[in-house]
C-alpha cells in the first residue's frame with residue numbers, strides 16, 4: 001500500500017486503552033480517507049439516532065492522501081461525528097499542522113470512543129500514546145489550553161487540537177481549535193469531545209509514508225508550492241477580509257439578518273481599513289502557499305484590546321453585515337470571545353442578529369435581555385450578547401438547542417424569521433445572489449453549509465462544467481458536481497482555498513494521487529469517490545429520519561429584494577430543482593437513496609441501511 005499507512009489508532013476512553021488496527025487498501029480506494037472514511041466508521045459503528053453527547057457516539061479524526069507529502073494545503077484534517085446541534089452527520093475540517101502530523105505519526109485516522117470518567121488529554125508521538133489527567137487544563141479557555149499544553153510538552157513541534165469551556169459544557173456550537181489559529185467550527189464537534197471528558201490531543205510524528213513514485217510526488221509538490229506562492233501573493237495581503245465590501249456590491253453579503261437590501265458600510269469592516277485598524281499579518285497552516293488566516297493586534301480601545309486570530313469573512317459577514325455593525329474593534333473582540341470560549345462565530349453572529357430582529361419586531365424586550373436594548377449595529381451590544389451566547393446565560397440560554405429552539409421559545413412569529421437548514425444557521429452567502437447556494441444549503445449533509453459546494457462561480461472544467469449556474473435549470477447538475485468535489489476534497493484532505501485561490505486543478509490532484517498510490521485513476525474516478533462519500537453521509541442522515549421535509553429553503557429566501565444588487569432574485573422554484581437534484585442522484589422523490597444509487601456507487605454492503 002502506498003500513500004496510506006493502512007493504520008487507524010483506536011482510543012477507548014472508558015477503558016483508557018488504545019490499539020492500532022489495520023485497514024486494507026480496498027477501504028482507502030473506496031472511501032479515500034478524511035470525511036468519507038469518518039462517515040463509513042460512523043455508519044457502521046454507531047447505532048441509529050445515537051445521542052451525540054452519549055458514550056455511544058464516536059469522534060473520528062481522519063486525513064487522506066494529501067498529507068503523504070508536502071502538498072500545498074496539506075495541513076487539513078477532518079473531524080467526523082454526530083452533531084449535537086443538527087443531530088445529523090457532522091464533518092468539520094480545519095488546518096494548522098494536525099493533519100500533516102497525523103500522517104507523520106504513522107496513522108490515517110484516530111477513532112475516539114467511550115467516555116473518560118475524568119478530564120484527560122492525549123499525547124501521541126509516533127507509536128507512543130499517553131492518556132493522562134487533564135484536570136489542570138479543565139476550565140481553561142481554548143487559547144490557554146493550547147498554550148499550557150504546549151508548554152508542558154518536551155518538543156514544541158507538537159500540533160494540538162483542543163476545546164474551550166463551551167465544549168466542556170456541551171454547548172451546541174462548541175468548536176475544536178487547532179494550533180492557536182485554526183478551528184473546526186461548525187456543528188458542535190467540540191461538545192462531543194467535551195462529553196467524553198477529552199480536553200486536548202497533541203501529536204508529533206517523524207515517519208514518511210511509502211509512496212509509489214516518491215520523487216515524482218515530492219518534486220511536483222515543490223513545483224506547485226512555488227507556483228502557488230506566486231499566484232497567491234495579492235490575496236495573501238487580505239485573506240478573506242476584502243470580501244464584505246466586494247460581496248455587498250453583488251448582493252452576496254447577508255444584511256440585517258437577511259432582510260436588508262443595501263447598507264453602504266461594508267468597507268468599514270473590510271481591507272484596507274481592516275489591515276489599518278487591526279494591524280494584521282497572515283498565518284499559515286502546514287505546507288500552505290497562501291496563508292488566508294489573519295493574526296491581529298488591537299491595542300485601542302482598551303476594552304476591545306486583542307492579539308491573536310482575527311475575524312475572517314464568515315465572521316465579518318454575520319457579526320458585521322447581518323447585525324449591521326461597522327464597529328470593527330467590537331467585532332474583533334467578539335471574535336476573540338468566541339475563540340477563547342470555543343464557539344462557532346457564524347452561528348453566534350446569526351443568533352444575535354436574529355435577536356435584533358425579534359427586538360425590533362417587539363417579540364422580545366428588555367425583560368428577556370436583562371436590560372440590553374438589542375439595537376442593530378451597536379458594537380457594545382454585540383460584545384454583550386456574544387458573552388451571553390458563549391456562556392448560555394440569560395437570553396443566551398434560549399439557544400441551548402440552537403436557533404430553532406430559541407425561536408420556538410420566543411414566539412411562533414419568530415419561527416418564520418429564522419434562516420437555517422437542519423438547525424445549522426446559514427453562512428454569509430446569500431442564495432438570492434448566487435442561486436445555486438439555496439439548493440446546496442438545503443441538501444447539505446450537515447445543514448446549511450457553504451463548504452459543501454462552491455456556489456459563487458468557481459467550477460471544474462475537467463467535469464465538463466462551462467461556468468457557474470445562472471438559471472435554476474442549471475442549478476441541480478451544478479450542485480451535484482460541486483458537492484461531489486467538495487466531498488472528495490474533504491476526503492483527500494485538501495484545503496479548498498487552494499482549489500479556489502491559486503487554483504489547484506483536478507488534473508493536478510489526480511497526477512499526485514496516482515503517483516502517490518499507483519492507482520491509475522481517472523477524473524471520473526475522482527468524482528465518483530466524492531459522490532460515494534456524499535452518499536454515505538446522506539445514508540447516516542436518512543437512517544435517522546432525514547428526508548425531503550428537511551431539505552428546505554427558509555421563508556426569507558423566497559422573498560425578492562425590492563432594490564439593490566439582488567433585486568427581484570430568488571432561488572426558486574426550489575421544489576422543482578429538488579426533484580431534478582434527487583433524480584440526478586438516483587434518490588426517490590422523498591430524498592431517500594435508491595438501491596440503484598447504492599449499487600452504482602459500489603456500496604451494496606449498505607443496502608440494509610435503506611429504510
Ligand code: SF4
Pocket residue numbers: 073074075076095096283284285286288289290291292293495496497498
Ligand atoms: S489557505 Fe488558509 S485554511 Fe487553507 S491551508 Fe492555507 S492558511 Fe490554512
